[in-house]
Amino acid sequence: MRPILALVASILLAHAARAQESIAVPAPTQPGEGRFTIGERFRYLRFDDDDRGTIDQYEAITTLQYGLPANLALSFELPVTVRDFEDRTLEGISDMTALLKWRVWQQDTSAVDTMRLGLAAGARIGSGNDAVSDEDVDPYLGAAFMLISGRHGLNLALDYTLTTGGGHDEPIMPGDAQADYLHAGAAYLFRIAPEAYTSESNASWYAVLELSANYETNADRELFIAPGLLYEARRWAAELSILIPVASDVDERPDTEIGVIAGLRFLF
Amino acid sequence: MRYVIVPALAVALLAFGCASTSDSSDFTPSSAERAQEQSLLSQTSPIAAQAATLEVHGLSCPKCASNVDLTLAEIKGVKSVEKVDLSTGEVRLAFDDAARPSPATLAKAVKDAGYTLVAIRTP
Numbered sequence: 001m002r003p004i005l006a007l008v009a010s011i012l013l014a015h016a017a018r019a020q021e022s023i024a025v026p027a028p029t030q031p032g033e034g035r036f037t038i039g040e041r042f043r044y045l046r047f048d049d050d051d052r053g054t055i056d057q058y059e060a061i062t063t064l065q066y067g068l069p070a071n072l073a074l075s076f077e078l079p080v081t082v083r084d085f086e087d088r089t090l091e092g093i094s095d096m097t098a099l100l101k102w103r104v105w106q107q108d109t110s111a112v113d114t115m116r117l118g119l120a121a122g123a124r125i126g127s128g129n130d131a132v133s134d135e136d137v138d139p140y141l142g143a144a145f146m147l148i149s150g151r152h153g154l155n156l157a158l159d160y161t162l163t164t165g166g167g168h169d170e171p172i173m174p175g176d177a178q179a180d181y182l183h184a185g186a187a188y189l190f191r192i193a194p195e196a197y198t199s200e201s202n203a204s205w206y207a208v209l210e211l212s213a214n215y216e217t218n219a220d221r222e223l224f225i226a227p228g229l230l231y232e233a234r235r236w237a238a239e240l241s242i243l244i245p246v247a248s249d250v251d252e253r254p255d256t257e258i259g260v261i262a263g264l265r266f267l268f
Numbered sequence: 269m270r271y272v273i274v275p276a277l278a279v280a281l282l283a284f285g286c287a288s289t290s291d292s293s294d295f296t297p298s299s300a301e302r303a304q305e306q307s308l309l310s311q312t313s314p315i316a317a318q319a320a321t322l323e324v325h326g327l328s329c330p331k332c333a334s335n336v337d338l339t340l341a342e343i344k345g346v347k348s349v350e351k352v353d354l355s356t357g358e359v360r361l362a363f364d365d366a367a368r369p370s371p372a373t374l375a376k377a378v379k380d381a382g383y384t385l386v387a388i389r390t391p
Contacts, residue, residue: 030382032380035339108383108384110325110357111327111355111358112327112357197354199351199353199354201330203330232329232330235334
């Protein structure tokens, strides 16, 4: 009961989710000192496996962040996962992620334009649920860069997860197998509307194009493209993107056929 | 390795190639904004006027505007945040008569919110 109460309290206390964040590529954004942010993202992935057939995965991913002094922030990601195999269904909390984020550099050069560079260190923490996770604590290191210039936004991110244990019983996602995992992401955001901000501007539409590359030390690798849309009002934002595999060479886990990500961020 | 490099380069080229159509002012990184912020952070006397307009840099989206206005609204002595103008980065504040904040307090609040305060204008 206490975890539920803590989550509810966090939601009620949550402050502005920071934007202009891309949908799935990490960004060097974080709440100010003493502030909470919360994001709720829903992800559907369909996999194709030679032995097990089609696997549908549904996830609800809650991300909480809390701002600390000196450009630091804590971030915690809690994914609840349902894996629907042709002959069974597995569910539970999959690998959680706890990070300390540090905005190491920032340059705000006009009302809109900014550049930021952030580092993140932490761990991917197994929930102990053997069905969709494990009991390992895997160290994580990452860096992210953001450039906003007028209507254009660019995010670049690189992160590495060091696998310390035996991996998941049934590897499905990158990082599930007994191998280290390198992820590189790039996202371009174009503000569709308004063309130029006015004194009355209260919302924006963005077209988003993301590229994500996964490489594991067991030689599994894949590349995705994800076009999407992002709408931001002053108190809330909504996002939707489609994950399309461009290239895939994986042996330890199934191929990803397609994915859909939908997210909502609220400002309390 | 091409799985890593190719997407990063492709998006970087796309973004920088389009940047010439930006609706913003000149994008020339410098330390000028930081110096202006430091100057404001050193001014600890309360603002004399009953209202002020802040010039804030780095408000890249509507949610950023909400983030900064909620932060400023919690400062002691700020009666209301009357307007955040994304086109100019201007934030209009009204102050309480009794206890007005200092430029340093406002600059720190904007900095803690993740943005840069470069000027304060009073009527």
